Amino acid sequence: MPRHRKPTLNDIARDSGHSIATVSRAMSQPELLQPKTLERIREVAARLGYVPNRRARALASGQSETIGVVVPTLNSPIFSSTLQEMQRCFAANGFQLLIASHEYDPANEMAALAQLISHGVDGMVIVGARRSRSCWALLEAAKLPLVQIWEGLPAHDRVTVDNQQAGYLVARYLLDIGHRRFGVICGHLQNNDRQSARVEGIRAALAQDGVTLARTQISEQALTISSGRAGCMTLLEMLPRPTAVIGTADLLAIGAMFEAQGRGIGVPDALSVAGIDNVDVAAHLSPSLTTVDIPAANIGAEAAALMLRRVRQEDTTPSTSISLPVTLVVRHSTARPME
Amino acid sequence: MPRHRKPTLNDIARDSGHSIATVSRAMSQPELLQPKTLERIREVAARLGYVPNRRARALASGQSETIGVVVPTLNSPIFSSTLQEMQRCFAANGFQLLIASHEYDPANEMAALAQLISHGVDGMVIVGARRSRSCWALLEAAKLPLVQIWEGLPAHDRVTVDNQQAGYLVARYLLDIGHRRFGVICGHLQNNDRQSARVEGIRAALAQDGVTLARTQISEQALTISSGRAGCMTLLEMLPRPTAVIGTADLLAIGAMFEAQGRGIGVPDALSVAGIDNVDVAAHLSPSLTTVDIPAANIGAEAAALMLRRVRQEDTTPSTSISLPVTLVVRHSTARPME
DNA sequence: CGAATTTATGAAAACGCTTACATCATCGGG
DNA sequence: CCCGATGATGTAAGCGTTTTCATAAATTCG
Numbered sequence: 001m002p003r004h005r006k007p008t009l010n011d012i013a014r015d016s017g018h019s020i021a022t023v024s025r026a027m028s029q030p031e032l033l034q035p036k037t038l039e040r041i042r043e044v045a046a047r048l049g050y051v052p053n054r055r056a057r058a059l060a061s062g063q064s065e066t067i068g069v070v071v072p073t074l075n076s077p078i079f080s081s082t083l084q085e086m087q088r089c090f091a092a093n094g095f096q097l098l099i100a101s102h103e104y105d106p107a108n109e110m111a112a113l114a115q116l117i118s119h120g121v122d123g124m125v126i127v128g129a130r131r132s133r134s135c136w137a138l139l140e141a142a143k144l145p146l147v148q149i150w151e152g153l154p155a156h157d158r159v160t161v162d163n164q165q166a167g168y169l170v171a172r173y174l175l176d177i178g179h180r181r182f183g184v185i186c187g188h189l190q191n192n193d194r195q196s197a198r199v200e201g202i203r204a205a206l207a208q209d210g211v212t213l214a215r216t217q218i219s220e221q222a223l224t225i226s227s228g229r230a231g232c233m234t235l236l237e238m239l240p241r242p243t244a245v246i247g248t249a250d251l252l253a254i255g256a257m258f259e260a261q262g263r264g265i266g267v268p269d270a271l272s273v274a275g276i277d278n279v280d281v282a283a284h285l286s287p288s289l290t291t292v293d294i295p296a297a298n299i300g301a302e303a304a305a306l307m308l309r310r311v312r313q314e315d316t317t318p319s320t321s322i323s324l325p326v327t328l329v330v331r332h333s334t335a336r337p338m339e
Numbered sequence: 340m341p342r343h344r345k346p347t348l349n350d351i352a353r354d355s356g357h358s359i360a361t362v363s364r365a366m367s368q369p370e371l372l373q374p375k376t377l378e379r380i381r382e383v384a385a386r387l388g389y390v391p392n393r394r395a396r397a398l399a400s401g402q403s404e405t406i407g408v409v410v411p412t413l414n415s416p417i418f419s420s421t422l423q424e425m426q427r428c429f430a431a432n433g434f435q436l437l438i439a440s441h442e443y444d445p446a447n448e449m450a451a452l453a454q455l456i457s458h459g460v461d462g463m464v465i466v467g468a469r470r471s472r473s474c475w476a477l478l479e480a481a482k483l484p485l486v487q488i489w490e491g492l493p494a495h496d497r498v499t500v501d502n503q504q505a506g507y508l509v510a511r512y513l514l515d516i517g518h519r520r521f522g523v524i525c526g527h528l529q530n531n532d533r534q535s536a537r538v539e540g541i542r543a544a545l546a547q548d549g550v551t552l553a554r555t556q557i558s559e560q561a562l563t564i565s566s567g568r569a570g571c572m573t574l575l576e577m578l579p580r581p582t583a584v585i586g587t588a589d590l591l592a593i594g595a596m597f598e599a600q601g602r603g604i605g606v607p608d609a610l611s612v613a614g615i616d617n618v619d620v621a622a623h624l625s626p627s628l629t630t631v632d633i634p635a636a637n638i639g640a641e642a643a644a645l646m647l648r649r650v651r652q653e654d655t656t657p658s659t660s661i662s663l664p665v666t667l668v669v670r671h672s673t674a675r676p677m678e
Numbered sequence: 679c680g681a682a683t684t685t686a687t688g689a690a691a692a693c694g695c696t697t698a699c700a701t702c703a704t705c706g707g708g
Numbered sequence: 709c710c711c712g713a714t715g716a717t718g719t720a721a722g723c724g725t726t727t728t729c730a731t732a733a734a735t736t737c738g
Binding site for chain 3: 717729
């Protein structure tokens with residue numbers, strides 16, 4: 001009666017009178033066994049309540065059926081959709097996710113990667129391309145299938161969206177309806193190539209029309225609604241006041257909109273506000289938020305699919321790049337400038 | 340030069356002229372070695388670029404420094420805050436998280452738990468107490484430290500918030516300011532004890548004042564803003580119209596508010612709307628949302644702390660229960676009914 | 679100064695599984 | 709009727725650690 005130890009293949013082998021190898025095969029390659037043998041083994045396994053020990057399996061076979069994912073943060077509407085979908089796809093194929101976040105701190109990221117690698121993941125999904133030389137060295141040394149998402153270097157697989165294009169689209173639209181004085185609220189650009197690319201895209205559009213973006217017209221903030229408000233507050237002090245504010249993440253734009261409205265500055269009449277991401281709530285706000293749709297869930301699905309092909313070695317092309325389209329979604333938070 | 344294989348303890352042992360046991364100790368219990376020996380081994384390890392293989396370590400020691408977490412969904416503002424904080428706490432202590440989601444499907448949950456158990460996690464964090472007998476059997480059989488969060492059975496450790504109290508508080512408040520006709524939008528109650536408890540809390544408050552809640556006054560919905568809108572639409576068809584709508588999750592309440600406003604029904608003048616969760620955006624909406632604050636991040640922190648104590652066997656009390664306070668946050672989406 | 683401790687290291691047996699190889703029937707074809 | 713395939717199963721060698729126990733060296737002490 002005292003079963004303190006979990007049953008192992010060995011126990012099943014003993015009880016069923018077969019060798020441990022046969023029992024192992026019953027678990028992983030049942031088609032190799034005679035139906036009768038298989039049935040007997042399965043019965044014993046069920047009776048003992050056998051659960052395979054994957055870490056032993058991993059050690060012996062070199063495959064852990066585990067994928068490491070490192071994201072900046074888990075509680076962002078964008079990354080969490082990507083993660084949710086990625087998790088779904090991997091789980092459906094028997095893979096588990098080891099998830100870590102670094103909260104935009106390079107040292108944290110390095111530590112997380114090292115941890116995941118030493119845990120023996122079969123592959124690694126990382127966000128963005130901008131990381132230290134030593135961080136890349138670590139990844140190279142691990143010789144793991146690597147999928148970069150959101151942004152990525154050509155040297156490795158990547159599933160990206162054109163963040164620069166996203167910035168371009170929203171700025172181009174605002175220019176087209178007549179805006180010339182802009183304010184931009186963005187995330188900290190330091191270690192964040194997604195945000196940087198979006199700002200560059202905005203710059204590119206403005207440059208086409210000869211509009212420049214001074215340092216004072218950009219406010220770097222954390223990626224929250226409150227920070228969006230704060231950023232907007234700063235920008236509204238500019239004289240003459242901007243006629244349009246772009247948040248390079250919807251949370252920032254939403255914060256900006258709230259701040260403007262709170263100060264009695266009508267959106268879009270007195271100020272146009274636009275974002276990038278197309279988070280759920282954007283469509284429902286009043287006014288609804290003009291933004292650029294980023295297919296966050298799709299990124300997760302495509303990254304998972306690509307990774308699965310790599311891990312199973314079905315795809316051995318040197319390095320695949322999947323780029324998903326971003327699309328401008330014009331809603332009601334933007335309008336022609338008044339003057 | 341051709342280093343295809345990653346260096347192992349054995350390689351270090353050979354190169355340094357020490358035994359593999361000594362090298363192992365250099366990694367895990369350096370204080371046992373002579374400084375000179377330690378230094379030599381460390382030098383060789385560094386030169387070879389040694390990274391310990393945790394799955395081998397796990398197999399040999401029985402400890403994987405890995406915790407399994409199963410949540411309903413990753414892309415919910417609430418769960419993702421809990422996860423983010425939990426991840427932070429665990430990572431700071433060298434533990435990695437294997438995260439799975441089941442999207443409110445019991446079969447998925449069962450599969451996820453089985454997978455995580457067979458991956459050899461040192462502990463498991465699960466949301467809620469309501470799950471099938473076989474699911475519990477699986478967990479019992481695994482004999483793992485188990486921490487339930489949000490809701491939980493007394494038989495195991497748990498870090499909870501009083502969801503019933505949350506429902507009670509918001510309903511009590513609305514009653515106190517004069518409301519008698521209510522509509523409730525909640526998540527699907529089937530396998531969700533958090534949502535069920537909140538609805539019960541509302542019922543309890545109403546019962547105190549002799550107000551009943553008919554089946555038609557409750558709309559079960561998915562936990563999204565759109566569903567909140569849909570739910571509100573249904574409830575507004577009631578005659579006479581409710582004077583207050585409670586969403587048992589902020590996303591639902593937010594959707595309800597948008598829907599009412601979209602139909603020209605003023606909030607809070609013609610309709611009071613209140614939620615539960617206190618998500619980030621709630622404070623910024625106009626009108627700002629009356630809600631009940633749920634310390635989601637704290638749940639993660641407390642759960643991590645408790646689990647760490649269990650895994651390290653520092654805490655061997657039979658079963659601990661930590662209950663975090665919920666607090667009513669009155670804002671501007673609620674007011675006395677007009678009539 | 680030798681017995682009793684203590685300290686640093688090594689040898690080898692796990693941990694639970696996979697898998698290359700060996701074995702032994704079974705079987706169809708020449 | 710024997711030979712080479714084919715198929716089912718067993719044997720045993722890993723996989724990279726930890727850990728127990730033994731051993732050898734250094735230290736303490738009566």
